[in-house]
Amino acid sequence: MDGLSKIKDLSKNVKYYEDLYEIIWKINLNNKIKKEDYNGIKIGLINTPCAGFGDIIVCKTFYDYLNKWYPNSKVSICTTTPMKYKDLGVDGNIYKIYNKKDNSDSECIDYDKLTLKKNIIFDIMIIIPIINKTFEINIFKKMIPYANIFNTFTVSEYNGEYPPYTFPIGVGKGQLGLLMNDFKYKSQKLIKSPYALVYIQPSPEWGVHSKYCFIAYLEMICKKYNKHTNFQIIIPEWIEQDLNGDDIFYKKSMNVIKKYYKNVSIIYSDKSEDYFIEDKNDKSKLTFRADILPQKREIFISLMKDSVEDILVTGDQSLTDIFSCCKENKRVWYQIAPWKKDLSYNLSKELPNKYYSTFKTSCGTMRAINTKIQWDNFMTKYDFRINGKERMDSIIMGTNDLKNGGNLQKLLDIIEHSRYLETAKAKIDKLK
Numbered sequence: 392m393d394g395l396s397k398i399k400d401l402s403k404n405v406k407y408y409e410d411l412y413e414i415i416w417k418i419n420l421n422n423k424i425k426k427e428d429y430n431g432i433k434i435g436l437i438n439t440p441c442a443g444f445g446d447i448i449v450c451k452t453f454y455d456y457l458n459k460w461y462p463n464s465k466v467s468i469c470t471t472t473p474m475k476y477k478d479l480g481v482d483g484n485i486y487k488i489y490n491k492k493d494n495s496d497s498e499c500i501d502y503d504k505l506t507l508k509k510n511i512i513f514d515i516m517i518i519i520p521i522i523n524k525t526f527e528i529n530i531f532k533k534m535i536p537y538a539n540i541f542n543t544f545t546v547s548e549y550n551g552e553y554p555p556y557t558f559p560i561g562v563g564k565g566q567l568g569l570l571m572n573d574f575k576y577k578s579q580k581l582i583k584s585p586y587a588l589v590y591i592q593p594s595p596e597w598g599v600h601s602k603y604c605f606i607a608y609l610e611m612i613c614k615k616y617n618k619h620t621n622f623q624i625i626i627p628e629w630i631e632q633d634l635n636g637d638d639i640f641y642k643k644s645m646n647v648i649k650k651y652y653k654n655v656s657i658i659y660s661d662k663s664e665d666y667f668i669e670d671k672n673d674k675s676k677l678t679f680r681a682d683i684l685p686q687k688r689e690i691f692i693s694l695m696k697d698s699v700e701d702i703l704v705t706g707d708q709s710l711t712d713i714f715s716c717c718k719e720n721k722r723v724w725y726q727i728a729p730w731k732k733d734l735s736y737n738l739s740k741e742l743p744n745k746y747y748s749t750f751k752t753s754c755g756t757m758r759a760i761n762t763k764i765q766w767d768n769f770m771t772k773y774d775f776r777i778n779g780k781e782r783m784d785s786i787i788m789g790t791n792d793l794k795n796g797g798n799l800q801k802l803l804d805i806i807e808h809s810r811y812l813e814t815a816k817a818k819i820d821k822l823k
Contacts, residue, residue, distance in 0.1 A: 394418065394792070394797065394798045394799075395798045395822060395823075396797055397784075397800070398414060398683055398802055398819065398822070399820060400417065400821065401414050401417055401418065402414065402532050402802075402815075402816055402820075403442075403700060403816070405816070406813065408647070408662070408811070408812045408815070409555055409804075411806050411812075411815060412540045412541070412555075413555075413557075413787075414487070414799075414802060415541050415786060415789040415790075415799055416557065416782050416785040416786045416789060417651045417785070418780065418799070419741055419784070419785040419788040419789055420782075420785050421775065422785070422788060423784075423795070424784040424788060426463065426785060428461060428784075428788055428791055429461040429464045430463040430464075430512050430608060431463065431464070431465065431786050432461070432464045432515065432516045433464070433465045433511070433512070433513045433514045433515070433785060433792075434457055434461075434464055434466045434467070434508055434513060434516075434517065434792065435466075435467050435468075435469050435511070435513035435515070435516045435517070436450055436457075436466070436467070436469065436512065436516075436517050436518065436519050436708045436771045437469050437470075437488075437494075437516055437517065437518045437551045438468060438469065438470040438471075439470065439471050439488065439498065439499075439500065439502070439505065440470070440472055440475070441498050441499040441522045441523070441604075442469070442498060442499070444475060444688075444708075444709045445706060445707060446478075446520055446522065447472070447475045447476065447479065447569060448479070448688065449519060449520050449546070449548075449707070449708070450468060450470070450519045450520075451468075451476065451479060451481055452570045453517070453519055453546065453570070454466060454468055454483070454571065455572075456570075456713040456779070456780070456785070460780055460783065461787070465484070466483070467483070467484035467485070467486060467511070467513070468481075468483070468484065468485045468486070469485075469487075469488050469492070469507055469509075470485065470486075470487070470488055471487070471488045471489075471497055471498060471500070471505065472498065473485045473486075473487050477718075478513055479687075479688065486507065486509040486511070487508075487509075487530045488505050488506070488507050488534075489505065489506050489507075489508060490504065490505060490567075490605050491504055491505060491506050491553055492504065495657045501530060502530050502531045502533060502534040503530050503533035503534065505534050506534060507534060507535060510749045512528075512537065514541070514542065514790050514794065515528075515542055515544070515546070515613065515710070515787070515790055516534055516535065516538060516542060516543045516544070516787065517543075517544050517546060517557075517558075518543065518544070518545045518546065518562075519531050519532070519545075519546040520546050520547060520548045520551070521546065521547055521551060521556060522548060522554060523552075523553065524553055525553045525554075525658065526545045526553075526556075526638055527545060527746040529541055531543060533783070536656050539803065539807070540803070540806065540807075541789070541790075541793055541799060541802075542790065544557035544558065544786065544792070545557050545558065546558040546774070547560055547561065548559060548560075548561075548563040548707065549562075549569070549707040549731070549734050550562065550563065550566065550731065550733040550734040550737065552723070552730065552733070553682070555585045557782070557786075558779060558782065558783075560775055560779075561733075561734055561737070562734060562738050562773055563736075563740070563741065563743050565604075565781065566737070566773070567775050567778040567779050568646060568772070568773035568776075568777070568778050568779065569690030569710075569711045569714065569773055569774070570774040570775050571714065571770070571774050571775065571795065572650050572691055572711075572712070572714045572715045572716075572774060573715070574712075574715060576689045576690075576692050576693050576696075576716075577689065577690075577692050577693065578693055578697070578780070579686075579693040579694050579697060581686075581694070582623060582625065582680060582683060582694070582697075584697060584698075584699075585616065585619050585622055585623070585699055586622070586623035586624065586625060586696055586697075586699065587612050587616070587622075587623070587625070587626075587699050587701065587702065587703075588625045588694055588695055588698040588703070588704075589605065589608065589624060589625060589627065589630070589700050589702075589703045589704075590624050590627060590684065590691075590703070590704045590705065590706075590709055591604055591605065591623075591630075591704065591705045591754075592705055592706070592724040593627075593630075593633070593727070595622065598801070600726070600727075600750050601629075601632065601656055601726070602637075602640050602643075603750075603754075604612060604703070604726045604754035604755075605630060605644075605703075605751075605754070606640075606643055606647060606703075606750075607639040607751075607754045607755045607756065608703045608724055608755035609644060609647050609648065609755075609764045610647045610700055610755070611626075611701065611755035611756060611757055612624070612755070613647060613648055613649070613650070613651040613652070613677070614757060615757070615760070616699060617651040617652065617675070620674055620675050620676070621676050621678070622652070622676075622677050622678070623677070623678045623679075623680050624677065624678070624679055624680065624751075625680045625684060625694065625698070626679050626680065626681055627684050627685075628660075628681065628684070629728060630679075630681070631657060631659065631679065631681035634657065634667070634679070635773050639669075643681070645667060645668060648668070648677055649668060649762035651675070651677075652668075652675045652676060652677040653668065653670040653673035653675050653676075654666065654668060654669055654673060654674075654677070655667040655668040655676070655678075655679075656669075656676065656677075656678045656679070657679040657680075657681060658678060658680050658681060658682050659681055659682060660681060660682050662682055664678075667683060668713075676751070678731070686711070688712075692712055692716050695712065695713050695717065696716055696717045696720075698790075700720065700721060700722050701721075701724060701755070702721050702722070702723055702724065703725075703726065703754060703755065704723065704724075704725065704726070705722040705725065705726035705727075705728065707731075707734075710723070710725060713787075718764070718766055719766060722759070722760075722762070723751065724754050724755045725738070725747055725753050725754070725756055726753070727747075727750055727753050735747045735748065735753060737747055737817060741769060741772070741773065742764050742765075742769055743764075743765075744759070744762055744764060746758070746759045748763065771821055782802075790807075798822070800821065801822055802822075804821055805818045805822075
């Protein structure tokens, strides 16, 4: 089937107008990409993060993929926060996107309020990730006027809630998988084994579940690891603050621990140590380590790898990093964010791990100690490096057809000058 016939065939099955936009990558899905297809092609990753480093790392990971997949292409990052990339040691073409109002390093701002002063024309632009809203090409054109639906593509957050996306990342039906990595890292020297690692987010932003989550995990690991006379738990700053400032949280935590350890201490960020419970006649001791986090990503991954088997994390990137670095040697417990229930539900089905399906058991339960994950099956199905590359290859091949004024350019002209799906379909059917 030639290109024009395939365009007509694909358009006949379209149910919604926006589905016409997908033809650029569907048309070449079964074709093999060649070096000449991506030689010199200019790809711009548009990254306007919304707090923290998670969105930055998603973009950096995609950037690394593209450079590895297409070594003769020219990949750039355009971002409102270039300094965060420098903090991560990212080298390459990084261009600043400015706030039109005051040139500040603003985050969480719509594209019509931003400007890219660098005079550069990209063949392909990828918005990564789309956060908390549906992408609108007409808004994006206020920043980059030459953008259109066939040169501008979108990447979701994991199991994003505002489709459509060109690259829906996550787990479940229609998702292209997780952004896995093959890590190279140095061993950390901050803490000696045995220790557990907790990296979860606080209340009230995440509701009362944050404290319940920690206590559930705490009870499980105290039961499992009390064979270690001296045991440590790395905790984020908010847990240290709440142990000292929330009487109910403190009492519930101590009631769990004192069944297994007679001495409970905490080491603060200044390395000073304080005791919550002390019994000089007993040698058993549990120590909270509030002096370790935060750390740069490479050290954090090393801390995850060196910790005991059961680890508690949250967030897209922490979950993906531990799946990437050491999934075979870890039992991963997961704090479900209120807006990530779809991800946790699909993880519970696809790993499978039924304990991810509810807040009550996702952070820790002795009932799951013998759960075995079929990692080979999961990774074959949900490694973005396989599924995402296939789609990216097809986009690059379609882009070359556009640059040469081929059939996809005719399709783009029809889509941009038609108001209704049936009108567009009729015009496509008449293409010669």
